[in-house]
Amino acid sequence: MKDYHINIFYSDEDDGYIADIPDLKYCSAFGDTAEAAVHEVLKAKGAWLETAKAEGKPIPLPKYRPAIYPIAS
Template sequence: MKFVQPYLEYYLNLQYPVTFYPDAEVGYVAEIKDLPGCFTQGETLEETMTNINEARELWIETAYEAGDNIPLPSTDDSYSGKLMLRMPKSLHRRLSETAEREGVSLNQYIVYLVSTAR
């Protein structure tokens, strides 16, 4: 039996985890570890998010056209991805204001901060 590759749209609609890193020279770097070599940069978080989505699409389209293996997104079914968090109002305000200046949602900004903490 011959393997039938799913349609390109199938792969383009998959949700891959993205990791963001601050970079003193360019602003931010983003990487999709499930797609080897798929990374980009941007001056702001918003620009970096736009760039990584374009890089993901290009990576998938190129691999698809070449007939290369396209890895599925890594998952961890034991975690829901949701977390209830209480914080002081002043911290909530500061985070919200910074997210607004960066042009991203508060949730996206907090995920960025947590993903870059060491």
């Protein structure tokens, strides 16, 4: 299985890094460094998936890919 794409960007407003997983609605995290943000969003991903399973909610397949990585046909 392919894993979920993670976006990482610097937020001037928050004075730190934000990491999010577009395929998992509202799954994001903050960190003082890019590495810290990724570490936190991986924990958030685990909690998101565990909660969805426990509540019987559908878990989306990883589909998101940035425009610079076209999907091969």
